[in-house]
Amino acid sequence: MATTAKPPKPEELSKIDYKTPKKNWIDTPVEFKPGMYCHGSRAKYLEIVGFPNPREWKPGEEDWKLPENWKEIVIEGIKERLEKYRSFRLFMDICVRCGACADKCHFYIGGGDPKNMPVLRSELxxxxxxxxxxxGGKLFGKIAGARELDLNVLKELWYYAFQCTECRRCSVFCPYGIDTAEITLMARELINLLGLNTDWIMGPVSNCYMKGNHLGLEPHTIKSSIEFFLDDIETVTGIKIEPTFNRKGAEILFVTPSGDLFADPGTYTAMGYLMLFHELGIDYTWSTYASEGGNFGFFTSNEMAKRLHYKIYAEAKRLGVKWILGGECGHMWRLIHQYLDTWHGPADFLEVPKSPITGTVFENAKSTKMIHVAEFTADLIKNGKLKLDPSRNDSLKVTWHDSCNTARGMGLLEEPRYVLRNVVNHFYEMPEDTIREKTFCCGSGTGLNAGENMELRMRGGFPRANAVKFVRDHFGVNMLANVCAIDRATLKASMEYWVPDVLVCGLHELVGNALVMTGEKERTQDLRLEPLPGKEAKE
Amino acid sequence: MKILFSFFTVVVLILLAYAGVNANMHFLFGAVIPYIAVAVFLLGFIYRVLKWGSSPVPFRIPTTCGQQKSLPWIKQNKIENPSSTLGVITRMFLEVFFFRSLFRNLKTQLYEGPRLAYGEAKWLWLAGLAFHWSFLIIFVRHFRFFMQGVPSVIKTIEGLDSFLQVGVPLLYMTDVIILGAVTYLFIRRVFIPQVNYISLAADYFPLFLIFGIAASGVLMRYFFKVHIVGVKELVMGLITFNPVEMQKMQEIGVIFYIHLFLISMLLVYFPFSKLMHMGGVFLSPTRNLANNNRMVRHINPWNYPVKVHTYEEYENEFRDKMKKAGIPVEKES
Structure with a gap:
């Protein structure tokens, strides 16, 4: 393993030079900077899922151990994808380089590397x-903006394909809707053909393929992780919860990203789900097989993403549930919303989701048969089915981070805000150009949340963190809430770096805190086992 | 380099037309080349659009820019996040005619602190809009040359375009606007460092070419007056496939042939260039699709079966551990 470069201090990192180099970009070879890229994947991960060219390799080294005909593979790969994706063919052709996207990218804003202007990243x-x-390119070459594919160009494509989190912010501003994600997704597919995947993506992919989830939690470990949460819930509420696993005949299958079973603050969100579902008394089950809502396969190839998401419908069918409830996650929801049904549908063995508590039929999911837990909870609150005491969250001044995928690949904006307003008393929005469809990425999505590329992550996280800093300075905000497991894992690091006194939480952690449960003891602690406001003395 | 290359290419084109007409090649520049140009444009344009169309849209991937349709009491943004065909049409209409997305443009600035600020940035939108609209109006105005008699619609447009009532012949505002807008688009490309850095010759060339077309048109109308009746006869002759005789062609001033030749070159260049965004914008899958993904299944024509890890394989691997943990299994062993 290469050594991990520690990012410079925030004061240093925020001195960003946006000056463009004198030399034309096409004549400027890529330079691999430590802290800006991930390790190459170990061979075993590629072997597990049958990806090409498994071998040990290092991106920083000269020799990438490519197959001899690598160039042919890439050109053929481009051709195939041009024929399969209209988005790709169109977006290769119609950009006018107006530059509207240039300063919309968090990596460009936080790093100043001109090749991170979405337009230029695509030009690569x-x-x-x-x-x-x-x-034109064949006839006129460089003056037409064309260049030969050589090893240097390949390396450049690789380097910058992993400096795009496919957040689609640029596509909001593009007059033709050109979505850089559609281009870097293709770049990553091409990379995939040569076995140039990163370790941080391939580990979760192979885990998810074999064990059902990114973290590689085996069935008994999933159960014991959740049992650990149950103990904490009992400590806080005095209530003993007994969820079920892989239970046939349940009405609802619950699928959430595995990250929330593993590390805080996601774990508190998982506790929130458990408490909510228990209080409602709904007939639901967890699955140890479909134990991942997220999909790192999407960061390698469409085919791999499809292979991983297979489990969700398959498990719903096996267990005979009526519909599926999905937990808080970002890219998971882009895939469930825009891909799942196309890949593995029609889900005609399921019923249109209907809340067993309110009777609301979720017509918006009548084909996919899967709803987001924020939609589910918003409906409960609107119908007065939850007893909530938002004052339990009174020590928190909360701001809301819209996750890229739920904002720009779905439009889940008001549902979580409605829930939030009902479970906390102090909610402050970040500046409007940094939220909703204009929200900024955490800086570490699409499998970039590794340790060795921390400088890249902190640079990419800068615009989001800077908007958080604004509400912290103006309103004393101390909590950044969101509906994304990657956010919960990565914003924590970004906040520690840029805005150290702001913590990160999921929406349902706040719901869990505010939820007044039947038969609960007087609560003195929140889900983090910290004293509740006004209850400090009793400690 | 890219700028000079593009500039001189246009200069060479102008000289070519000038030299050609002086060498009495009126027929070539007044009939043959325009015919070829229109044919290349039409066939090329259609080919490109069909080529895009031949690639399927495997997934429904609208970029949503507002609240989705979900619960009935949550107000959906029916235009920025459309779930119906009408919503999509409205979204596309605003995009095509008013450049909705570009209207969102912001300028990101980093101040001491560090503090990021997002300021208004509407000049590109305004100049883009001014350019495209004046181009369209000028194009429509030219129909007076393509028709026997002049339809009243065209006269109305001409009247509106010249309502300032300045000069003889009356000054068309769009003539001024298009030259101003193209100049602005050129200047920002040169002087905004980021835009300069991303620009290719293919970005400067059409600007010079269109500037040349507009400028030659302006010169022809206001300064070097050409034999206007002759122009109309020539154009009518072309569209009825019955070109006028050489002598009539020679009566028209050379500036007309320069104008016509530059237009011909624009038409030829068009299908091979970024100018195809004109057709492409209609096909953009992030804009022209409804966000009704969970309501209506989208079919991928090349969807194929993939290798998966089945539950059976999973249980076979973990059966003992599952049983020990009290997790139900399908088979006991």
């Missing part, structure tokens, strides 16, 4: 496309 691949697939 477009230039190759022009050379091999357009008349």
């Amino acid at each position: 691949l477009r230039s190759v496309y022009r050379k091999y697939f357009t008349v």
